Amino acid sequence: MSDKQNNSIAFVATSVIPESPPPAGDTGAYKWVRDNLFSSIPNSILTLAALALLYSLLSNTLPWILNGVWTTSSLAECREVLNGKSGACFSVLSERWNQLLYGFKYPTDQYWRPNLALVLLLIALAPVLFFDLPRKLLAFTVIYPFLAFWLIWGGTIMVPIVALIGFAVAAVVFQKLGKGSFAAGFFGAIVAALVIWKVGGMLIPEGASESAMLSSVPSRDLGGFMLNMMLGVTCVSLSVPLGIALALGRQSSMPLIKWICVVFIEFVRGVPLITLLFVASVMLSYFFPPDATVDLFLRVVIMITLFSAAYIAEVIRGGLAALPKGQYEAADSLGLDYPQAMRLIILPQALKISIPGIVNVAVGLFKDTTLVSVISMFDMVGMIRGPILASTEWNGVYWELLGFAAALFFVVCYGISQYSQWLERRLATGHR
Amino acid sequence: MSTLTDPPQEQFRLSMLVNDTRYRSLTFQAIAALVLALAIWYLGNNLIQNLRAAGLNISYNFLGDRAGYDINQHLIDYDSQSSHASAAVVGILNTLLVAFLACITATVFGVVAGVLRLSNNWLVSKLMAVYVEIFRNIPVLIWIIIIFTIMTAVMPGPREFRGDDPSASMVLDLFAFTNRGVYTPMPMFESGLFASAALNWLLVLVFLIGSFFVMRMVNANATQKQEATGIRPNTLFINLAVWIVPFALLMLVMGLTWEVPELKGFNFKGGIKIGGPLIALWFALSIYTGAFIAENVRAGIQAISKGQTEAAAALGMRPGRIMNLVVLPQALRVIIPPLISNFLNITKNSSLAIAVGYADITATLGGVTLNQTGRAIECVLLLMLFYLTVSLLISMVMNVYNASVKLKER
Numbered sequence A: 001m002s003d004k005q006n007n008s009i010a011f012v013a014t015s016v017i018p019e020s021p022p023p024a025g026d027t028g029a030y031k032w033v034r035d036n037l038f039s040s041i042p043n044s045i046l047t048l049a050a051l052a053l054l055y056s057l058l059s060n061t062l063p064w065i066l067n068g069v070w071t072t073s074s075l076a077e078c079r080e081v082l083n084g085k086s087g088a089c090f091s092v093l094s095e096r097w098n099q100l101l102y103g104f105k106y107p108t109d110q111y112w113r114p115n116l117a118l119v120l121l122l123i124a125l126a127p128v129l130f131f132d133l134p135r136k137l138l139a140f141t142v143i144y145p146f147l148a149f150w151l152i153w154g155g156t157i158m159v160p161i162v163a164l165i166g167f168a169v170a171a172v173v174f175q176k177l178g179k180g181s182f183a184a185g186f187f188g189a190i191v192a193a194l195v196i197w198k199v200g201g202m203l204i205p206e207g208a209s210e211s212a213m214l215s216s217v218p219s220r221d222l223g224g225f226m227l228n229m230m231l232g233v234t235c236v237s238l239s240v241p242l243g244i245a246l247a248l249g250r251q252s253s254m255p256l257i258k259w260i261c262v263v264f265i266e267f268v269r270g271v272p273l274i275t276l277l278f279v280a281s282v283m284l285s286y287f288f289p290p291d292a293t294v295d296l297f298l299r300v301v302i303m304i305t306l307f308s309a310a311y312i313a314e315v316i317r318g319g320l321a322a323l324p325k326g327q328y329e330a331a332d333s334l335g336l337d338y339p340q341a342m343r344l345i346i347l348p349q350a351l352k353i354s355i356p357g358i359v360n361v362a363v364g365l366f367k368d369t370t371l372v373s374v375i376s377m378f379d380m381v382g383m384i385r386g387p388i389l390a391s392t393e394w395n396g397v398y399w400e401l402l403g404f405a406a407a408l409f410f411v412v413c414y415g416i417s418q419y420s421q422w423l424e425r426r427l428a429t430g431h432r
Numbered sequence B: 001m002s003t004l005t006d007p008p009q010e011q012f013r014l015s016m017l018v019n020d021t022r023y024r025s026l027t028f029q030a031i032a033a034l035v036l037a038l039a040i041w042y043l044g045n046n047l048i049q050n051l052r053a054a055g056l057n058i059s060y061n062f063l064g065d066r067a068g069y070d071i072n073q074h075l076i077d078y079d080s081q082s083s084h085a086s087a088a089v090v091g092i093l094n095t096l097l098v099a100f101l102a103c104i105t106a107t108v109f110g111v112v113a114g115v116l117r118l119s120n121n122w123l124v125s126k127l128m129a130v131y132v133e134i135f136r137n138i139p140v141l142i143w144i145i146i147i148f149t150i151m152t153a154v155m156p157g158p159r160e161f162r163g164d165d166p167s168a169s170m171v172l173d174l175f176a177f178t179n180r181g182v183y184t185p186m187p188m189f190e191s192g193l194f195a196s197a198a199l200n201w202l203l204v205l206v207f208l209i210g211s212f213f214v215m216r217m218v219n220a221n222a223t224q225k226q227e228a229t230g231i232r233p234n235t236l237f238i239n240l241a242v243w244i245v246p247f248a249l250l251m252l253v254m255g256l257t258w259e260v261p262e263l264k265g266f267n268f269k270g271g272i273k274i275g276g277p278l279i280a281l282w283f284a285l286s287i288y289t290g291a292f293i294a295e296n297v298r299a300g301i302q303a304i305s306k307g308q309t310e311a312a313a314a315l316g317m318r319p320g321r322i323m324n325l326v327v328l329p330q331a332l333r334v335i336i337p338p339l340i341s342n343f344l345n346i347t348k349n350s351s352l353a354i355a356v357g358y359a360d361i362t363a364t365l366g367g368v369t370l371n372q373t374g375r376a377i378e379c380v381l382l383l384m385l386f387y388l389t390v391s392l393l394i395s396m397v398m399n400v401y402n403a404s405v406k407l408k409e410r
Helices: A002-008 A028-036 A041-066 A075-082 A091-095 A097-102 A112-129 A135-153 A158-178 A182-203 A224-251 A255-270 A273-287 A296-322 A325-333 A338-375 A380-390 A398-427 B021-054 B084-117 B122-136 B140-154 B197-229 B236-254 B276-303 B306-314 B319-355 B361-373 B376-405
Strands: B176-178 B181-184 B186-189 B256-259 B262-264 B267-269 B272-275
Touching: A041 B122, A075 A091, A091 A097, A091 A398, A097 A224, A097 A380, A097 A398, A112 A135, A112 A224, A135 A158, A158 A182, A224 A255, A224 A296, A224 A338, A224 A380, A255 A296, A255 B021, A255 B376, A273 A296, A273 A338, A273 B021, A273 B319, A273 B361, A273 B376, A296 A338, A325 A338, A338 A380, A338 A398, A338 B140, A338 B319, A380 A398, A380 B140, A398 B122, A398 B140, B084 B122, B084 B276, B084 B319, B084 B361, B084 B376, B122 B276, B140 B276, B140 B319, B181 B276, B186 B197, B197 B236, B236 B256, B272 B276, B276 B319, B306 B319, B319 B361, B319 B376, B361 B376
Parallel strands: none
Antiparallel strands: B176 B181, B181 B272, B186 B256, B262 B267
16 A cells, blocks of 8 residues: 555655745735724724714814914904814913913912922822832822912911921821820820811911912912812822721721711712712801801812712722632731731732722712812813803804813823723732 | 530729720720711701801791792693792603613613724724723713703704705704704604593503513413424514504504694794703713723623633534623623613713703702702702612612622522
């Protein structure tokens, strides 16, 4: 059999056939287009429909944007310049730039203060956001809230300094007493801070604000995108610790504390933010002492903080629940007490799991700060809907203004969510 | 009974309240109760003092008073002579209406975008990614305002439909898109079996529900036969007939006609008018929440491991059945809980109606009624109570659903 076959083969190739290039239809751009755009008939129809949609979108908006006018001082002038052509009146942005960013009452010669506060904010946030930076920078982060308060509101520097000293003394007291018992340290710190603030408040002389280095700016003069940023940053940073406390409280084995937290969280998550803002604007002042006047900004900060704290608490609860039970038991078997176990073992892991969720809440919260325009605060949307569109010069310039606001929010929110995804990849160390 | 002897009783000392874990939690709870009681007392005391100083009291009697304001979109009879309570009911119905409509369209947008984002068509999946990112990252309030502006500033006024050479025309001669709202044809019964239109529609609903149950019977019958013989009888045509024949007969008997909106005088008359604010709110909530739902749908489908699809294919199933019987039932378990919480978000975000003047509960009870009567505390409390009830109902539905689809582990 085999020798017959040997004999019957007339030709045996002595060398390997050289590799030939793939057929022209299977390489390069042609193959890519065929695989990704026209792989089947329904796919081709989808592609063509998408192209038509893109074309109709771009052919309408591109000339409008490219023909934009940047230098006129009213809509009528802008229309004259455009002379019937399709084009945007971006001059509303250049003319009302300051109003969009700072509101219409912030003193014009003081714009450097919020600008400086923003730059310093980026510096203060850097060590929080990027772990590679030297930890010593965190010292500035601690000082920043007081510095920013002084920069934006102005007035006497004594107020933020007294507040800072109060916190510093509280921290020292906690260090000293907290070694023995967490509770003693905690309550001791609160008492110490209250004493410092009370004494410090009496030390600040009357009328110190008038003669201060930075002129004092009342809260109602804040506005524009600055207001959105301030509300967003303040409320997120205040609500994270509160959210952690609520989440731990909800997991607590003490029924009373657990139920207080459950009722609070479920109540806040069940009502829309607008109703809480209504509470801030019309109802909250009934609950303060009759002689106290708490300004609207502070009331809104309180309500938004409570609102986002409930959502952050749920996110962190998810993180706590995701930890294997062995972690809790390991902490117990090492003899750590509850605060130590939480601080050293549970929370670092739970918070790591919760970071994407917390960032999502933060983005949502930042978007929700536009809602304050409903209770007549002049944030960016409030400025657009109120003073700018109502003015005689710019009555009817909708798309430029709304588009600008949308673009600004998009840049910030998209940036934050990209950061969160980067962080998630960075922290993925393969925990179970 | 017990033969064990109790451990020697330790003498209770005061320091054990702090140091002994058996008593410490009691101490903490006592402190918490004390703090809570003090806080409530402090806030309540402030409230009483402030109310006394302002000469106010807490009373819900204002709900029976005449409202004195008009609401342009109302599902039940309402005029300015009606009471504040009926204004609130109008608001509640309007909230539920826009939330219901937006939930349906948001689901449609979300599912389409989520599935298309997984499409192997590069252009389409990129377009959908852009849609999701753009709509998720811009506040919904801005979207509502943008669409409201389109509705009021871009749409033609009714007068532009007039004349021999009008600058605007009705779509298909049936729909009119104007800056006052969208007018669509309205179905009417010429020879209805009942005098009132509502009863006639109720009859239609009864017929549809009847068809639904007949269809279920037909399907159950088919399943029985399949289990007995292994061959499933074709039920498609029977089911179609069950739906169409009674419905068509009913329509014929009742004389269905369409009332098409017409331009009369300064405005369109006839047909159904859907106001601009409703459309702005409905559409904005749909596309905004649709972007979130798209992400949930994508995550849900991607969460099903490839092994499931391959195992089903190895059993010899066709792609359609793999999707229906293997992938979707598992994906839905991942998709539905966030979907329902998105419905909850739609309901809560519908309170933004106040920004465009849609008369939902926030705009009637929390807006005009609050400002007219000055009953801030009562109005805000009622408002919260309503939203809280809706939220709790929706989360109850979610819990029931979660329990029913939970993996039954044996």
